Amino acid sequence: MLDFAPTEEQEEIRKLAQSIALDHLRPHARKAEIEHDSPNELWLTLAQTGLTTPFPEEYGGSGPLEAVTYSLIAEELAYGDPGLALHIVGSLMGPLTVWLAGSREQQERYLPPFGNSTSGYLQRGSLAFAERTGGYTLADIHLQARRTSDGYLLNGTKRDVVHGQRADLRVVLARLAEHESEGPEGKLCAFVLPGTQEGLSIQAEEEKLGLQAAPSATYLFNQVQLPAEALLGETGSSGVVRAATLYQILRAAIACGTARAAFEYCSAYARERIAFGRPIVSYQGIAFIIAEMAMKLDAARLLTWRAACSWDRGEADETLIHEAESAQRQAVKMAQAATTDAIQVMGGAGFMQDHPAEMWMRDAAAME
Amino acid sequence: MIDFSLSKAQQAARDYAHQVALEEMRPLSLECDRTEEIPESFFWNMQRRYWGGAAAQARAYGQDEGVKQENLLSVISQEEMAWGDAALATAIPGPGLAAPPILSQGTPEQQARFLSIYMDGQLHWGALALTEPGIGSDVAGMSTTAVLDGDEWVINGHKHYITNGARADLIVTFATIDKRLGREGIRPFVVPKGTPGLIVGRIEKKMGLRASQTAELIFDNCRIPKENLLAGRGEKKEGFKAAMGTLDATRPMVGAMAVGIARAAYEAACEWLREELPAGYPPHKRRAWEEELKELGQEIEMARFLVWRAAWMADRRIPNSKEASMSKAYAGALVMKATATAVRITAPGEESERKLLIQKWFRDAKVFDIFEGTAQIQRLVIARRLFPNIDIP
The missing domain is CATH 1.20.140.10 (Butyryl-CoA Dehydrogenase, subunit A, domain 3)
Structure with missing residues (x-):
């Protein structure tokens, strides 16, 4: 039934996010823009609220959140400062993608560092979406993954990857062509990327027009070989x-x-x-x-x-x-x-x- | 909880209205527009099919759901009706625009007395007379007067652009009881059809909505019983508030109609690109149009949500002047854009019923940027609500 009012609980979370935005994001915005980074205290504060660990408790998270609730939070954070909001959300998308798309083993491997109560706030995740040839629509994803005897071979580009350079967890969206019949594009899939790999070049995007508080990088893939376990979950899962x-x-x-x-x-x-x-x-x-x-x-x-x-x-x-x-x-x-x-x-x-x-x-x- | 899914009652209201629009309105649309007339059979069909069946069924579901949702059900239906034909939608028998002031300002006795005539299964209409040759949105400058003479109010003045004015059984007329009071002096009166001194003037010729009846009404010493003043609870500003409260309820409905026309034009343009594309049409041009239509489709969704939200607020009795104006302003501009885009896209095509309908919708659209407050008035309302402590003249 049509309804346009957030629940009381959502309203409380929204207010919490707003107070963080006004107390911790807005005052730091210019400094973050210049330094291309955020203070660790901000992440510590966020970690204490649980807003930055919306994955299951068994991995040290504060419990999954609904997208509506998280949209309310993201709007408030951006109301504080858009660059810092993207800094936070961009990081979050790393572990969230593992939680949404990864196998149980992968979740057990990649999520606990983010949920760690003493050091989790220092972890940064990332999700590589946009490419040199397009924007933030799925049809623009062309990074090609081909199955090889012991894994996958990646070719293509990524740009505007928030935390792409320093991330502890790098996830990339790609197209997997397993069968010729699926056409050149292939199915949407996600891989976890190691920091250094032959053929992979990660370049910081230094001089940006805006959103400097969310440091980003470009990835160039030239015949990058990934192991089979780098693929998150199973192909074709939603x-x-x-x-x-x-x-x-x-x-x-x-x-x-x-x-x-x-x-x-x-x-x-x-x-x-x-x-x-x-x-x-x-x-x-x-x-x-x-x-x-x-x-x-x-x-x-x-x-x-x-x-x-x-x-x-x-x-x-x-x-x-x-x-x-x-x-x-x-x-x-x-x-x-x-x-x-x-x-x-x-x-x-x-x-x-x-x-x-x-x-x-x-x-x-x-x-x- | 934020939710964009339709309940059973809301879905039913939409389905029924769509069926009626498809079967009763679309087939008559072009002919009624040409002749500026509506066959009597249409009115009877609507009386039977819509008020008798569909709307009653949706209302029954609505009662089951235990939530007040008349405004939502109404805007959901209005979008579909206007998708069928906006002019015919304005002519559906019923109290129409006379209902909101009677419901909000009438005593229970007045509500029963005035609204019961619409329940007898015959054809009856209602009308709202606010606009005068000298005033539109500036209701405080109203020159129609009402003077109490014994047990009767004597009304004198000149109203125009009154939808269903010539066929309405009841006309809710706004008039001033004391010009010195400005807008505080304005009161709503119910004038029944056939009252001596109520004269129907000319029926307007219009660019669009041609099948909709737009009448001039002249009140020449028109006498009505004292009991026909909708006095509300007797507070000072009630008359003006009634006029404004009516607009808060009707603006989302007008917005919903604009969304319906916009959607009709959007769908027709998409179909034309799929089905009627002339041979040799350049593929890059087709792709460019498809991009433009995609954008338009998204804007139609936003307009619909603004309308739904304003109606939802009205149902919840949350003050919604700002949101009602937003829905009307956004949808009014959108319907212009949608119909103009459809006209441009289909311009090279052969003459067809689809093209003629698109042209009709283009002509119909313009008034949605004007009536119930122009685009500029809506922005003024929004700005005044955003800055309540600032005088924005």
Whole structure:
């Protein structure tokens, strides 16, 4: 039955995430952008709340979360700072993909370090999705995996891999062509990647337009040989699709949080700023821009929630992919418009680094 | 709990309305648009099929589910109806736009007295008369007056653009009891058809929604019983609040209709690309259109969710002015975009019923950016709710 209200429990978790966002993310945003990293204390704080270990307790996690709940969290984190939100979510996608797509042995091997109560907060995961030839849609994944006598041979590229360089756990999405009949593309699958391997080049992406707080890397695969056990789970299981679409949904939620940060910030500015004797928001030329922002933010958030609901209900892969990609596409587009308009509302001040609006505009542009 | 799945009642409302739209509306659509007339058989079919069967069934399921969901059921149905034909949807017998002010501002006695006439199985309509030649959204500047003379209110004034105005059995008319009070002086009155002094003026010729009746009404010393004032609970602002409260309920419905037309145009454009593509059509162009339609499909979903949310809030009695305006503004702009895109995509094709329908929807769409408050008024409402302490003139 149609319902648009979060549960009380979700509301509590959302508030917790918001307080972390305002106390620990927003104040560190500029520093994180410059240092391309986050302070370890932030991860310690997050680990104490359990927000960064949403996998089963048996591996030291705090218990799985629903996608709707995690979308609420991701929006709040991005409301604090989009770069740091992606820093956190990007890391999380490593262990989450193992949990969703891996075999029991693989879960037992890769998850406990993340759940370790004393050192887990120092672990970083990563999920390589986008490539040199495309964006964050599944149809753009072409990294080719061919079965060999003792494993798999990988060829292709990955880009924008958050924590790609320093990660303790690297997961990559690829296409596995087992039979000629499956065509050149093959089935979507995921591998765990060792740090160094012949033919694999990992390059840090140093000078980015935005989202610098989420350090990222490019992977180049030239005849990279992986052992058979590097493949997560079994081919054809929907775990990989669930992991990939979860990332898309959370990226959509991060875009919504970015837009909300810009919307609220420029609203506060427009309320205070006086021009021709009146607050500038009292002019329709400004008020309408902000009204439009609020409307489109709500629209994109609803689309994101819908995809998250379908994820939680375990809808078919095809539905999930359509809904998650729609949400991501619309939320990112909306965030780009909202952050750009926020600067416009603020005029010259918006362009200055004294205010975070210019950072958010670059962040939103870097979400493609 | 956040949930986007339809309940049994919601699914039933959608299925029934879709069936009615497909069987009763689409086949008449082009002809009614051309002639600006609707055959009487349509009204009887709707009376029988829709109010008698489908809606009653959905309401029964709705009661089983134990949640107040009239607004949701209504927007879900409206989308389907407008997918069939938005003009015909406005002409379905029933109290229509007269219902919200009667329900929100009428005493139980008035509700029974006025709404019971719609229950006799005959053809009856209702109308809401707010707009005047001199005012639209600026209701405070209303010039229609109501003066109490003994046991009767005497109404004088001029209303226009009134949907179903000439066929309505009851017209809820807004008038001022004291111009000096501005919007505080505005009250809703129920004027029955045939009251001496109620004169039906011209029926408008329009760009779109041509089968929908848009009438001019003149009140010339029109006398109605004192008991026909919808006085609410007697508070000072009730009249103005009734006018505005009506809009909070009807804007999501108008938004839902816009979504229905947008979806019809979107589906037709997709079908045209699949089925009617002329030989030799460049493949890169087809791919570009497919991309554009994909985007449009996503925007239609967002518009629908904004509409559903606003209606859901109304059902829960959560104040929804801002969200109602968002749904209307978003859907109004979207239906323009969707129908214009469909016109552009199918432009090279031969004349066909599909193309004529697309052209009709294009003409129908424009008014959804205007009535129940223009796109600009919606933004003003949203902005005023976002900044309650700032005077945004």
